[in-house]
Amino acid sequence: MKINALFLAAAAGTALARSHCKASESGLEFGTDIPGTYGTTYTNPLNSSFQTLNADGFNTFRIPFLMERLTTEITGDFNEDYLEHLVEAVDYVTGLGAYAVLDPHNYGRFNGEIISSTDNFQAWWKKVATEFADNDLVIFDTNNEYHDMDESLVVSLNQAAIDGIRSAGAKTQYIFVEGNSYTGAWTWTDVNTDMSSLTDTEGKIVYEMHQYLDSDGSGTSETCVSSTIGKERIEKATAWLKENGKVGVIGEFAGGNNDVCKEAVSGMLDYLSENSDVWAGALWWSAGPWWGSYMYSMEPASGAGYEGFMSTLKPYCP
Numbered sequence: 003m004k005i006n007a008l009f010l011a012a013a014a015g016t017a018l019a020r021s022h023c024k025a026s027e028s029g030l031e032f033g034t035d036i037p038g039t040y041g042t043t044y045t046n047p048l049n050s051s052f053q054t055l056n057a058d059g060f061n062t063f064r065i066p067f068l069m070e071r072l073t074t075e076i077t078g079d080f081n082e083d084y085l086e087h088l089v090e091a092v093d094y095v096t097g098l099g100a101y102a103v104l105d106p107h108n109y110g111r112f113n114g115e116i117i118s119s120t121d122n123f124q125a126w127w128k129k130v131a132t133e134f135a136d137n138d139l140v141i142f143d144t145n146n147e148y149h150d151m152d153e154s155l156v157v158s159l160n161q162a163a164i165d166g167i168r169s170a171g172a173k174t175q176y177i178f179v180e181g182n183s184y185t186g187a188w189t190w191t192d193v194n195t196d197m198s199s200l201t202d203t204e205g206k207i208v209y210e211m212h213q214y215l216d217s218d219g220s221g222t223s224e225t226c227v228s229s230t231i232g233k234e235r236i237e238k239a240t241a242w243l244k245e246n247g248k249v250g251v252i253g254e255f256a257g258g259n260n261d262v263c264k265e266a267v268s269g270m271l272d273y274l275s276e277n278s279d280v281w282a283g284a285l286w287w288s289a290g291p292w293w294g295s296y297m298y299s300m301e302p303a304s305g306a307g308y309e310g311f312m313s314t315l316k317p318y319c320p
């Protein structure tokens with residue numbers, strides 16, 4: 003069918019494998035200081051952790067970073083040191099044959115202000131994509147979790163990013179677009195239906211939605227609503243993807259280390275697999291060296307998520 007054809011046609015040996023063993027690898031976005039200091043405010047994900055998780059079957063790593071650390075002004079020059087840290091992480095991941103998702107973790111904001119100039123945003127993305135244009139295993143994620151913005155602006159910013167990326171000559175890569183309301187899957191059909199109008203000359207848009215399973219869907223509690231909440235929260239978004247002929251990915255999900263959450267996560271991943279015509283997989287939030295005792299930490303070997311959840315995720319790894 004049409005959607006499978008999209009992935010197969012784009013394949014050239016690197017089709018976006020439909021696996022649920024994918025994760026974010028935090029570090030470069032840590033801390034609020036701008037520009038901040040490497041090793042104090044923020045850090046790089048560890049190559050050894052990418053390697054361990056890849057050996058466990060993880061085939062895609064989302065790498066959050068801050069736009070303001072890369073360019074002090076949105077139209078400014080790169081901070082070469084920060085760019086180098088980002089490139090190192092990306093190179094290591096793609097050297098493993100895995101996908102590296104570039105995730106400006108900015109919520110549609112720059113220096114705390116909603117990004118209102120689509121021209122500036124397009125120019126920023128063109129410059130960033132130029133650096134990675136030759137790497138087929140890079141995925142561009144336009145921005146993390148737009149929220150409390152005009153829907154028309156969210157759509158325009160996503161389109162500007164797509165156009166900027168393609169104008170840089172980056173033609174082979176997937177582009178993950180995100181919606182308003184923190185790109186939640188459970189509210190997608192209430193707030194983000196206009197996102198269906200996005201266009202890409204290369205036909206490689208993937209709709210990134212986030213879904214947590216706690217009562218307010220924020221991913222701040224170890225308690226999941228019920229053992230079936232995972233599937234329930236993505237049903238309407240699944241129907242939307244099918245009706246509109248789109249492909250989606252769960253770009254963030256997690257659960258506390260307990261039986262209810264494990265069942266809820268398994269139920270969600272089973273449902274994604276049953277609907278693999280429209281879902282490309284799911285990325286756990288999050289690994290990274292500085293998470294410490296964070297309830298969802300997927301950092302090998304002692305992160306709470308890595309210790310508690312790997313046996314649950316293992317069946318979904320390729």
Ligand SMILES: *[C@@H]1O[C@H](CO)[C@@H](O)[C@H](O)[C@H]1NC(C)=O
Pocket residue numbers: 049090091093094097
């Ligand atoms: C991680 O791998 C990248 C890419 O191979 C390399 O440039 C970088 O130096 C490595 N980092 C460390 C700390 O070894």
